[in-house]
Amino acid sequence: xxxxxxxxxxxxxxxxxxxxxxxxxxxxxxxxxxxxxxxxxxxxxxxxxxxxxxxxxxxxxxxxxxxxxxxxxxxxxxxxxxxxxxxxxxxxxxxxxxxxxxxxxxxxxxxxxxxxxxxxxxxxxxxxxxxxxxxxxxxxxxxxxxxxxxxxxxxxxxxxxxxxxxxxxxxxxxxxxxxxxxxxxxxxxxxxxxxxxxxxxxxxxxxxxxxxxxxxxxxxxxxxxxxxxxxxxxxxxxxxxxxxxxxxxxxxxxxxxxxxxxxxxxxxxxxxxxxxxxxxxxxxxxxxxxxxxxxxxxxxxxxxxxxxxxxxxxxxx
Numbered sequence: 001x002x003x004x005x006x007x008x009x010x011x012x013x014x015x016x017x018x019x020x021x022x023x024x025x026x027x028x029x030x031x032x033x034x035x036x037x038x039x040x041x042x043x044x045x046x047x048x049x050x051x052x053x054x055x056x057x058x059x060x061x062x063x064x065x066x067x068x069x070x071x072x073x074x075x076x077x078x079x080x081x082x083x084x085x086x087x088x089x090x091x092x093x094x095x096x097x098x099x100x101x102x103x104x105x106x107x108x109x110x111x112x113x114x115x116x117x118x119x120x121x122x123x124x125x126x127x128x129x130x131x132x133x134x135x136x137x138x139x140x141x142x143x144x145x146x147x148x149x150x151x152x153x154x155x156x157x158x159x160x161x162x163x164x165x166x167x168x169x170x171x172x173x174x175x176x177x178x179x180x181x182x183x184x185x186x187x188x189x190x191x192x193x194x195x196x197x198x199x200x201x202x203x204x205x206x207x208x209x210x211x212x213x214x215x216x217x218x219x220x221x222x223x224x225x226x227x228x229x230x231x232x233x234x235x236x237x238x239x240x241x242x243x244x245x246x247x248x249x250x251x252x253x254x255x256x257x258x259x260x261x262x263x264x265x266x267x268x269x270x271x272x273x274x275x276x277x278x279x280x281x282x283x284x285x286x287x288x289x290x291x292x293x294x295x296x297x298x299x300x301x302x303x304x305x306x307x308x309x310x311x312x313x314x315x316x317x
Contacts, residue, residue: 002043004021004076007069009036010048014066017055053294070137071162077139078276091282094123095145096132100230100250101271105145105168107212111289113288122285129154129274136274137163142285145292147171149205155274163275164275166289171269173206174251174259176237176244181258188261191245192217198242200223202233206245211269249299269294 012022023030041047048062058066084254097106102124126142133154145233148154153165179183183193191213201207201223215223224242227233230250237244238256247269251259273289
C-alpha cells in the first residue's frame with residue numbers, strides 16, 4: 001500500500017526539483033527524503049525519480065503519483081474541513097465568485113438558498129477564476145462561480161479529474177459606445193470598424209482578447225484607459241474617454257452610453273461552476289449550485305431584454 005507521507009515527499013521533490021530543496025521545505029534531512037523516495041520505489045516496484053547534475057527528473061510513474069498526490073491531498077483537506085464543520089454549531093458553506101458574477105448572479109441565488117437553508121452560515125469570497133479554482137481544490141471554498149473565454153474550462157492543468165465544471169450560461173461581449181458615437185445607432189458592429197478608436201479596458205482578460213484581435217486584424221490597439229472594473233469602464237465611456245468591450249452580465253446601462261451587439265464570430269465568456277468531484281455530493285453545495293444556475297438563467301433573460309431596449313433606444317437617438 002502506498003504511504004501518503006511518501007507521496008507528500010515526492011510531491012515536494014517534484015515542486016522544488018531537488019532532494020535538498022524538498023528536504024528544506026518539509027523540515028527533513030536530505031537523507032530522510034532519499035529514504036522516503038527509495039521506500040516508495042520499493043513499494044511501487046518502479047523508479048519514480050532520476051537524479052542528475054541538473055536536478056531531479058520524475059519518471060512517468062512518478063508523474064502519475066504526483067498527480068494522484070495532489071488529488072489525495074485536496075480530498076483529505078476537504079474531509080478535514082468537513083469534519084471540523086461537524087463540530088460547529090452551524091453548517092458552513094463558502095463560495096468564491098468573480099466580481100461581476102457576484103454582483104449580478106449571486107444575490108438572487110443566495111436569497112433563494114438562504115430561504116431554503118436558514119441554518120447554513122454562508123461566506124462569500126471575491127476571487128478571479130485563476131485563484132478561485134485552487135481554493136475549491138484545496139477546500140478553502142466549497143464551490144466557485146467562474147468563467148473562461150477560449151479553450152477548455154479553468155479546471156486544469158493537465159486534464160486532472162479532481163474538479164468538475166458545470167456550464168451555467170453564455171455571457172456575450174458587447175461594445176459600449178458614447179451616445180454621440182458615429183456607430184451608436186447601429187444594431188451591430190464589427191470590431192474592426194473601431195480600429196481608430198481609443199479603448200477603455202475593464203479587465204485584463206478582455207484586454208488580451210482585444211490585443212489578439214487587433215494583431216490578427218492588422219491594427220494597433222489604442223488604449224485610453226485601463227481598469228479592472230467593468231462598471232468604472234462604462235462610466236469612462238459615458239464621459240467620452242473611449243469605447244469598451246463589456247460582458248452582458250456586467251452591463252450597467254449608463255445613461256450616456258449605449259451597448260451594441262458584436263457581429264459574428266461574437267466573443268463571449270463561458271460562465272460555470274467549479275465543484276470538487278466526490279463520490280457523495282454535498283447536498284447543501286448541490287442546492288446552492290442549483291440556485292446559482294436558476295439565478296443565472298433569470299439574469300441572462302433580464303440582461304438580454306435590457307440590452308435589446310438599450311440598443312433600440314441608441315438607434316433612435
